[in-house]
Amino acid sequence: MDIKDTISNWLQELSATETIPKSIKGLYFGLKGTLEGYAIYLTGAKSYDENDDDWACEIDYEPKNKYLILPVQDSICQWTLLKKTRETLKELLANHKLKSQLFNKFDHIALGFDDGELVTVK
Incomplete structure (x- = not known):
């Protein structure tokens, strides 16, 4: 399974089980890096500041199934992973089914490594 399918399945599960x-x-x-390679996780904040990451x-907010191990090589460059994950999220979050079930009300969605700067997804 590739990264897009893996993230898509995770987001569909979250859409079906989370409010x-x-x-x-x-x-x-x-x-973030893990012993298994890389993982993606989701959290939510009650505040948003475009000038302060x-x-x-x-x-x-944390979903019950917060973490997902990504099917990527350990040797992948972090910038490549960030770019590929951002493109994948942008495409998947534009999907009408996912958007309407879980992500439709959010104008502020970001992505980043724990020790780096954020990039805008939406």
Whole structure:
């Protein structure tokens, strides 16, 4: 299974099982290295500040299935993984079914490595 299919299945599962509180203003997809390679995770924050990436450090929402191990080589460059994951998320979040079920109310969705700068997904 490739990264797009893996993330798509995860987002569909979250869409079917999660309700994000109305108080959440921004979603953050974090990337991090693990013993298995790389993982992506989802959190939500009650505040959003386009000039301060620290909003993503506020964890006011976490889904039960927060983490997903990504099917990528350990040797992949972090910038390549960030770019590929961003493109995948942008495409998947534009999908009407996912958008209407879980992600439709969010204007602020970001992605990044825990120790790096955020990039805008939406």
